[in-house]
Amino acid sequence: MAWPLSFPYPHAKDGYWEPVTSTLNWCEEDYYATPYAAEIVNTLTNLMFMWLGVQGILSCRRNGHDQIFSVALLGYLVVGTGSFFFHSTLKCKSYPMQLVDELSMIYTTCLMAYALFSYSRSTTVRIWLGISLASLAVFITLYYHYLQDPIFHQNAYALLTTVVVLRSMYTMEVTLRPKWRHSTEQDRLERQKKGLPVPTKERQHYENVRDIKMLKTMWFMVTYGLSMFLGGFLIWNLDNIFCSEIRQMRRKIGLPWGLLLEGHGWWHVMTGIGAYLYIVWGIWLRHCLNNRQDEYHLRWARFWHIPDVVRVSDLTQTKKST
Incomplete structure (x- = not known):
């Protein structure tokens, strides 16, 4: 029996892009809403990827963030755009777009790995690191194309993301935690004995309080982002495992409530938010590494708002104008 304020699912229509020729098809039924999108929810949820990608790139240009993050956000935008066209058509001709959708954020994660591990390195190290990460991305793409096994790219993405996130956490702690970056009173006295520059007690106290506060927010952002990633991954897997049962449930409760049971759509939304949070975290951490926290x-x-790292001078001007 349908839920209140709902109406039955319509029968599938003749699709504009038919026949479906992609090697994979998800649990969302095809062409039930419009003949112009094979999977309407899986298509439209990519609009958030695309919107956040554009917003992030504009923010990088406006606030003078390092160029590598603009490139990472461009990759993020390409992922959402490719997935949009693939889910719209489900055609083999859009197989490159299918690969983009399935490989998801691997390319962007490789860019973030470069941003993290190349910091303060020599030109030679940066070149070799770039070649190595590009080779890794190409290998994952080609080997997955050969295997066509989703488990491979899921494991590769999980491993790569784990390495980058753990290393970022370590860098964040060493950079900002006072006891790790030699900002205690004892360290200050030792620097004074050696004739090294020593900040005043007031300045040191200010920096310690500032950085501890930043750490709390950063750890919340990390936890929130990882929760979105893992939650989306769980929902997507449940969608794959219990697809037939979920389709029956959708039909019973009707539209629009049935749209809430589109697991792959939730995967797009949650990983899109999680990936964007990670990029913003990386931008903020880079400014901390450059000692530009102020x-x-x-x-x-609010946690449901979209975060943005902005220049303090621009923020001050905005407050004065309002």
Whole structure:
């Protein structure tokens, strides 16, 4: 029996892009809403990827963030765009777009790995690191194309993401935690004995309080982002395992409530948010590594808002104008 304020699912229509020729098809039924999109929810949820990608690139240009993050956000935008066209058509001719959708954020994660591991390295190390990560991305793409086994790319993505996130956590702690970056009173006295530059007690106290506060927010962002990733991954897997049962449930409760049971769509939304949070975290961490914490501010009033790292000077001007 359908839920209140709902209506039955319509019968499948003749699709504009038919026949479906892709090697994979997800649990969402094809062409039930419009003949112009094979999987309407899986298509439209990519609009969030695309919107966040554009917003992030504009923010990088506006606030002077390092160029590598603009490239990473461009990759993020390409992922959403490719997935949009693939889910719209489900055609073999869009197989490159299918690969983009399935490989998901591997390319962007490789770019973030470069941003992390290339920091303060020599030109030679940066070149070799770039070649190595590009080779890894190509290998994962080609080997997955050969295997066509989703388990391979899921494991590769999980391993790569784990390495980058753990290393970022370590860098964050060493950079900002006072006891690790030699900002205690004892360290200050030791530097004074050696004739090294020593900040005043007031300045040291200010930096310690500032960085501890930043660490709390950063750890919340990390936890929130990982929760979105893992939650989306869980929902997607449940969608794959119990597809027939979920389709029956959708039909019983009707539209629009049945759309809430589109697991792959939730995967797009949750991984899109998680990946964007990670890129913003990387931008903020890079400014901390450059010792520019006082020049930038994380604008993130509520956890359901979209975070943005902005120049303090621009933020001050905006407040004055309002």
